[in-house]
Amino acid sequence: QVQLVESGGGLVQAGGSLRLSCTASGFRLTFLAVGWFRQAPGKELEGVSCSQSRDGTTAYAESVKGRFTISRDNSQNTVYLQMDSLTPEDTGVYFCATVNTKCSDVVEGRGPPAYRGQGTQVTVSS
Secondary structure (H helix, E strand, O other): OOEEEEEOOEEEEOOOOEEEEEEEEOOOOOOOEEEEEEEOOOOOOEEEEEEEOOOOEEEEOOOOOOOEEEEEEHHHOEEEEEEOOOOHHHOEEEEEEEEOOOHHHHHOOOOOOOOEOOOEEEEEEO
């Protein structure tokens, strides 16, 4: 079965950390660009981070730069999103997706998700 499954979301206080995981089954992420997106109530979909496996390029939205870190473990067929110094504005449903554009396009709002997972809820309390 081809799917992406996210995990690691939850409820955390402001200033706390979470690590999200995105694991693929049925296909390999090794040579694919993978983005993390979030959808907050009443807000547009936001591409927060992206990893281009081909050249190791990573990209971050300005809103998360310096606080979030994307990484890969190809042996586990998993992409991670380490989120530190969380604020209530980071609350939303986070999902991972393969992308067919440059990572810079993803975080600048021009790179839509291609194949996506179901998402995981992140709630940051003040």
